[in-house]
Amino acid sequence: MECLWHLFPRGWTCTDPPDLDNGYAYVEHDNLLRAVRQKNQVLAQKLSESNKQHLADSEKIHRLNQLFHQARDDASTRERSHRRELGDLYHRLNSIQMTQDRVSxxxxxxxxxxxxxxxxxxxxxxxxxxxxxxxxxxxxxxxxxxxxxxxxxxxxxxxxxxxxxxxxxxxxxxxxxxxxxxxxxxxxxxxxxxxxxxxxxxxxxxxxxxxxxxxxxxxxxxxxxxxxxxxxxxxxxxxxxxxxxxxxxxxxxxxxxxxxxxxxxxPDRFSFDWCQAGDLFAADSMTAVSGDGEEVRLCLWPGLLKRTISGDEEILERQLVWTMKEPEY
Known part of the structure; x- marks a missing residue:
């Protein structure tokens, strides 16, 4: 018999040759090979599609990461700008408040x-x-x-x-x-x-x-x-x-x-001055609204002293007093 081993698919071994007398062996083997090839083709196609999807997902994730980092950077920039503007507003508000509090x-x-x-x-x-x-x-x-x-x-x-x-x-x-x-x-x-x-x-x-x-x-x-x-x-x-x-x-x-x-x-320091009954009248720090003497009978309204930043002190408003004569003994 002529040798036909070269007609068999690779993978067959001489130790277990097919039964040449059984024609169904070739058919089953051929069907098996086709099924394996088809399955491999399906798997290869799925693998290709999976690789394409993976590449698409990777690209999408990369783009999302870029957008996220860009958004984070933009948010940080806006926050810094907002903080600067807010700080400027607070500074201006404090300046305005302190200016409004200042009086002549x-x-x-x-x-x-x-x-x-x-x-x-x-x-x-x-x-x-x-x-x-x-x-x-x-x-x-x-x-x-x-x-x-x-x-x-x-x-x-x-x-x-x-x-x-x-x-x-x-x-x-x-x-x-x-x-x-x-x-x-x-x-x-x-x-x-x-x-x-x-x-x-x-x-x-x-x-x-x-x-x-x-x-x-x-x-x-x-x-x-x-x-x-x-x-x-x-x-x-x-x-x-x-x-x-x-x-x-x-x-x-x-x-x-x-x-x-x-x-x-x-900025300057202010304090109030108040004399007591019986104190001697002092023209430089008191104003007598009535009375006829050298002693204070009543203090009607306090005086106001001003001490500047440099330490100088002046009488801004004199005390308002009612005087009386010194008692005779």
């Missing part, structure tokens, strides 16, 4: 005179009945006060003294006690001695604003206490209803507190 000496004097005038008008409106007022006041050994102006001056001296003690004299109205007043004063000295002038001014404005905001309850309590003392001493002598006169006086006291806050935010 003439404006300060105008506000102080207006406060005194409002208190004077309140007294003249509330205490028109001189018989009631005379009954509410206990005269001194020399019969003072005996006239309408003297009685009004007496009431004004008392109320102004309470305002000075509770609003003008403390470091700032609204602090809960003397220890906080002492502490804030010492902190300011420390900032002044260890920091530049601009830092000191910023600290003053920030501290004043914070105390004004946080100390509202304490400030209202201080005003309520003054109203209660005024009502206790002079309520029976008033010609107006308690609610009406207390509301008007409360507005004056609140304006006094605002005036104190305004002064605390100035």
């Amino acid at each position: 000496d003439d404006q300060i004097l105008e506000q102080m005179h207006r406060l005194h005038q409002k208190l004077d008008n309140w007294i003249k409106t509330c205490f028109k009945d001189q018989d009631k007022l005379a009954a509410a006041l206990e005269p001194t050994a020399d019969g003072f006060p005996r006239t309408r102006p003297q009685r009004h001056a007496w009431v004004q001296s008392c109320i102004s003294g309470w305002i000075h003690q509770s609003v003008f004299a403390p470091y700032l109205p609204g602090l809960p006690g003397d220890h906080f007043d002492w502490f804030c004063g010492n902190v300011e000295v420390g900032v002044q001695e260890s920091c530049p002038e601009a830092t000191l001014q910023t600290w003053r404005v920030a501290t004043s604003s914070a105390i004004e905001y946080l100390g509202e309850n304490n400030r209202n309590e201080t005003i309520d206490n003054i109203l209660a003392v005024v009502e206790c001493h002079f309520g029976s002598a008033s010609s107006l209803e308690p609610e009406s006169r207390n509301q008007r006086l409360r507005e004056i006291l609140e304006r006094c507190a605002v005036f104190k806050y305004t002064l605390s935010r100035q």
